[in-house]
Amino acid sequence: MKIDMVCDDDIKPLQRQKVCVIGAGMAGLASARELRREGHDVTVLEQSGDVGGQWRYDPMTDGADPLGAAAAPVKVHGSMYASLRLISARETMGFTDFQFAPKDGRDVRRFPGHREVYLYLKDFCDAFGLMELVRLNTGVVRVALAPGPIPTRQWMVRSVDLGKSDGAEEVEEEFDAVVVANGHYSQPRLPSIVGMEVWRGRQVHSHSYRVPEPFRDEVVVVVGCGASGKDIAMEVRRVAKEVHLVAKSMEEVTQELAKVLSKYSASLHLQLHVERLCEDGRVVFGDGSSILADTIIYCTGFNYSFPFLDTEGAVTVDDNCVGPLFEHVFPPSLAPSLSFVGIPVKVFAPWFFEAQAKWVAQVLSGKRTLPPEEEMVRSVEEYYRAREAAGAPKNYTHDVSLFDTTALTTTHNLHDNRTIVRCYILLPCS
Numbered sequence: 001m002k003i004d005m006v007c008d009d010d011i012k013p014l015q016r017q018k019v020c021v022i023g024a025g026m027a028g029l030a031s032a033r034e035l036r037r038e039g040h041d042v043t044v045l046e047q048s049g050d051v052g053g054q055w056r057y058d059p060m061t062d063g064a065d066p067l068g069a070a071a072a073p074v075k076v077h078g079s080m081y082a083s084l085r086l087i088s089a090r091e092t093m094g095f096t097d098f099q100f101a102p103k104d105g106r107d108v109r110r111f112p113g114h115r116e117v118y119l120y121l122k123d124f125c126d127a128f129g130l131m132e133l134v135r136l137n138t139g140v141v142r143v144a145l146a147p148g149p150i151p152t153r154q155w156m157v158r159s160v161d162l163g164k165s166d167g168a169e170e171v172e173e174e175f176d177a178v179v180v181a182n183g184h185y186s187q188p189r190l191p192s193i194v195g196m197e198v199w200r201g202r203q204v205h206s207h208s209y210r211v212p213e214p215f216r217d218e219v220v221v222v223v224g225c226g227a228s229g230k231d232i233a234m235e236v237r238r239v240a241k242e243v244h245l246v247a248k249s250m251e252e253v254t255q256e257l258a259k260v261l262s263k264y265s266a267s268l269h270l271q272l273h274v275e276r277l278c279e280d281g282r283v284v285f286g287d288g289s290s291i292l293a294d295t296i297i298y299c300t301g302f303n304y305s306f307p308f309l310d311t312e313g314a315v316t317v318d319d320n321c322v323g324p325l326f327e328h329v330f331p332p333s334l335a336p337s338l339s340f341v342g343i344p345v346k347v348f349a350p351w352f353f354e355a356q357a358k359w360v361a362q363v364l365s366g367k368r369t370l371p372p373e374e375e376m377v378r379s380v381e382e383y384y385r386a387r388e389a390a391g392a393p394k395n396y397t398h399d400v401s402l403f404d405t406t407a408l409t410t411t412h413n414l415h416d417n418r419t420i421v422r423c424y425i426l427l428p429c430s
Contacts, residue, residue, distance in 0.1 A: 014365040015039060017176040020157050022143070022308075024134050027342030028181035029121060030353040031360065033128050035179070040385070043175075044134040045159055047077065051125055051134060054080055054185050055118040066204040067298070068188030070225015073303040079185050079207040079302070083235060086111045087227060092348050093117070098124055136161035141170055143178055144310040145280075145334075155337065172269055177337040177364055180306060184343070187305035189320065190298055191223065195277030199296070204298040212236045215295055220244070221283050223274060224299030225252040232299060233261070237268050244283075244291060246271045304343070304398075311338070320395040324380040328398055329356055332376035336363045346401035351365035 017040045021031045024046035036043045050056055058078030067072050086093065089110050094100035100120050102108035107116040125131050142158040153180045161168040188205035190196075196203065206228050216239040222229050223249035235247040245261075247253055247270060253261075261270050273286030277296075284290040304322050309315065315338070316323065317329045326332055328343045339360045342353050362368040370376065387397060 012038060014367060017364045018174075019043070019177045019179060019364065020045065020143075020155065020175040020177045021181055022140050022171070023053060023180075023182040024051040024136075025181065025183050025342075026055065026121060026350045027183065027353040027357075028053070028179075030350050030380060031131060031179045031181050031341045031357040032133050033124075033131050034354065034357035034361040035364070037132065038132075038365045038367070040361065040364060043173075044130075045138045045140050045157070046134055046136050047139045047162060049163075051131070051136075051138055052118045052121050053183050054078060055114055055121060056080075057082065057114055057118070060209060061208040066202070066208040067190065068205045068207050069190060070308045072187050072303075073208045073294050074186055074188070074207070076208075077186050080114050081206070081209050081228075081232065081235075082211050084114045084231070085109075086113075086117065088348070090116075093350070094120075095124065095354055096351055098127060113324070118423070127387075135159075137161060140182075140308045142310060143180075143308050145312070146174060153337075177339070179339050179341055179360060180309065181341045181353075182303045182306070183346075185302050187303045188298070189301040189303045191274075191300050193274050193277055195279070199277035199283075200281050201293055202278060202295040204295065204297050206232060206297060207302070209297060212239045215240050217241050218294035219291060221271075221291070221293045221296045222299060223296060225257070226299060226300070226301070229299030230257065230260075230295060233268065234264075236297070237264060237399065241266070242269065244269045244271050244293070246274055246285070248273065321397040323384075323397070323413055325378060326370070326376040326380055326383060328400070329360065330376065331378065332366060332373045335373070336360070339363075344398050344400045345389050346399055 018044050019035050019040045021028050021035070021042060021044040024044050028044055028046070029051060032042050032044050038118070043389045048056065056078065057080045060076055062068070062075045065075070090100045090102070090112060107120060109115055139160050139162045140157065141160055144156055146154045146156045146246050155175045156172055157175055157178065158170050158172045160170045167253060186207070188207045190205065209232055212235045215236050218240050220236050220240045221244045222233040222236070223246045225245060229245065229394065233243050237243045245268065249272065253270065261268055275284045275286050277283055281289045281292050283293045283296065303320055304317050306317070311331070311334060314333050322340065322343055324332060325340060325343065326335065329339050329341065330336060331338055341356045341360060359368065363370055
């Protein structure tokens with residue numbers, strides 16, 4: 001992924017903006033810290049009772065909608081399962097100036113569990129005094145531009161205090177800028193399989209999975225062979241009668257997975273593609289074989305969702321492509337007053353979010369400037385064309401892990417006395 005940042009050589013008075021950050025997860029906290037460092041007046045709105053986002057484990061699920069098929073937003077934000085551990089080493093998971101170091105009396109493993117990340121984010125908040133910026137139990141109802149001339153238009157943010165059981169009134173506030181950092185691991189993304197609506201068994205999305213016990217002695221089909229699919233299949237295998245792990249193709253079957261399948265072949269089976277679901281409870285696979293199953297767990301990812309955001313069509317979500325976004329951050333027609341932090345996937349977090357947040361903060365203060373709107377639009381269109389030419393599906397628009405080179409080039413434009421820094425960052429595949 002490249003990040004174009006235009007730096008003005010001439011020193012100018014910095015602008016102090018009133019900024020609303022939506023979400024107090026990893027991306028939101030990174031944004032809050034960088035914005036305040038740059039001198040902005042920051043308010044963070046967080047719907048839950050604590051910071052941490054997805055890293056704050058919530059044992060609750062929406063029993064009435066285990067598939068998460070209802071209209072956004074979901075009733076339960078958390079998607080973390082109890083046994084989840086990092087797949088990246090802790091030394092790659094820290095802020096640049098606040099390392100994720102082991103602490104006595106806590107989970108000191110190199111690949112710790114989710115609670116250790118949550119505690120680390122709490123430590124980060126304490127170290128930089130961020131809690132005073134955060135309003136907990138505050139749901140964002142609507143974000144929209146205020147009426148007025150386009151260059152000076154501000155954002156109206158309507159929120160509600162979720163901590164009041166007697167039905168609190170909505171409050172509307174005006175901000176110079178809004179940073180959307182609400183994450184993208186809450187709204188389930190479901191496949192389209194013939195027969196889903198009539199299949200008589202239990203269907204759940206991994207969003208609603210917490211522990212394996214509810215699947216004891218069952219025949220379980222796990223659809224999706226990503227990290228969570230493999231995790232959940234292995235965990236459920238310990239209590240279920242048998243587990244069938246469904247991959248899209250043999251390309252998803254790594255050497256490590258093949259070894260695991262061989263080792264647990266009595267209870268763990270690999271299937272390729274679900275052809276259809278039958279009303280009698282059968283699951284028919286791509287090769288024509290079928291099994292009678294009790295439960296299907298869909299580990300099929302999540303959708304980007306911003307049900308509160310009204311940009312009058314300037315920003316849309318189409319097949320999980322949020323756009324148009326210049327460098328996955330700024331919508332050209334609304335920049336810099338609207339930005340998104342944390343959209344890309346398969347990146348080193350939180351330092352990637354920290355870099356994005358620093359860019360946003362400095363653009364808002366005037367320390368850096370963005371290219372003209374037309375240039376940003378052209379850049380986005382070129383990116384889309386390049387992805388399409390490479391055969392990348394549209395729903396992988398924000399998966400930036402396909403870049404496999406690292407370089408840093410700097411050019412100096414003598415005409416307008418600006419320095420343009422273009423970074424190509426090595427990112428991990430998972």
